[in-house]
Amino acid sequence: MTDKVHLGHRARKRFGQNFLCDEMIIDKIVTAIDPKPEDNLVEIGPGLGAITEPVSELSGHLTVVELDKDLAQRLTEHPFLGPKLTVHQGDAMKFDFSSLIKADRNKLKVFGNLPYNISTPLLFHLFEFADNIEHMHFMLQKEVVKRMVAGPGSKTFGRLSVMTQYYCNAMPVIEVPPECFKPAPKVDSAVIRLIPKKPEQRTAKSTKILNTVCLEAFNQRRKTLRNSLANLLTADELTSIGIDITLRAESLSLQQFIDIANWIYDNKQ
Ligand SMILES: C[S@@+](CC[C@H](N)C(=O)[O-])C[C@H]1O[C@@H](n2cnc3c(N)ncnc32)[C@H](O)[C@@H]1O
Numbered sequence: 001m002t003d004k005v006h007l008g009h010r011a012r013k014r015f016g017q018n019f020l021c022d023e024m025i026i027d028k029i030v031t032a033i034d035p036k037p038e039d040n041l042v043e044i045g046p047g048l049g050a051i052t053e054p055v056s057e058l059s060g061h062l063t064v065v066e067l068d069k070d071l072a073q074r075l076t077e078h079p080f081l082g083p084k085l086t087v088h089q090g091d092a093m094k095f096d097f098s099s100l101i102k103a104d105r106n107k108l109k110v111f112g113n114l115p116y117n118i119s120t121p122l123l124f125h126l127f128e129f130a131d132n133i134e135h136m137h138f139m140l141q142k143e144v145v146k147r148m149v150a151g152p153g154s155k156t157f158g159r160l161s162v163m164t165q166y167y168c169n170a171m172p173v174i175e176v177p178p179e180c181f182k183p184a185p186k187v188d189s190a191v192i193r194l195i196p197k198k199p200e201q202r203t204a205k206s207t208k209i210l211n212t213v214c215l216e217a218f219n220q221r222r223k224t225l226r227n228s229l230a231n232l233l234t235a236d237e238l239t240s241i242g243i244d245i246t247l248r249a250e251s252l253s254l255q256q257f258i259d260i261a262n263w264i265y266d267n268k269q
Helices: 023-033 052-059 069-076 116-127 142-149 159-167 207-219 235-240 254-268
Strands: 040-044 062-066 085-089 108-113 133-141 168-176 189-196
Touching (some): 023 133, 040 052, 116 133, 116 142, 133 168, 142 189, 235 254
Parallel strands (some): 040 062, 040 108
Antiparallel strands (some): 168 189
16 A cells, blocks of 8 residues: 555556656656757656656756646645746646747657556647657557557557557657556556657648548458458459558558548548
């Protein structure tokens, strides 16, 4: 039970609270973020400030978005940290990250040890702001990181892989065992670096359609594309785009997913 109380705060499971307590890992994360005074830094879920504090020492200022009212208040009132922070108490999944871009401010550098229970929808929300973001560093479940970086042919290649790689160049940077957190999660963790691609590299005419194609294709991943995509296109239509209808979703490249989505956009809208 005592494991659940860290720095006088009882961890709330519903907010996905697992606080980092390993100085070496914190150091590695801060080195990966490489904070500078001119940076427009944003942390999601600062919690008790494990990463916030060393980042603020290097940057002088950062914005934080924290859902837990007690933790947000604790940070605001913190004698040393408080003055260096702009604290937004609220849900990062509803936060308009573009509101932090001001004429005199650089693109955002976003980071956080994310609440694992909402990490996928939160990542999708952040992808919407790809044009406002320079880079992101997130601690996630190692399984999620594996899925994000998986390529065609891999068992973990799925919608999260396609959508992550559509928006960003993604690379795992640090592996983190459970004992580096209080309380310790039941799973291994890893930090991923995400660098949004330039708008001209993101050639889907509708990301909504791209997402739908992924949902349909991977929903029944053991089926061939002729069957799994039957709700969206006929076998002839798929063949006309150059897709082998006897393949499964896990064999398609990112570009082929984009080609299918753009064909639907051009012909079925
Ligand atoms: C895994 S903890 C990380 C805390 C701290 N950054 C650390 O590394 O020790 C996740 C943090 O995200 C906060 N959180 C949970 N859901 C959130 C949401 N929807 N929006 C913003 N913050 C959230 C939690 O309250 C908690 O502080």
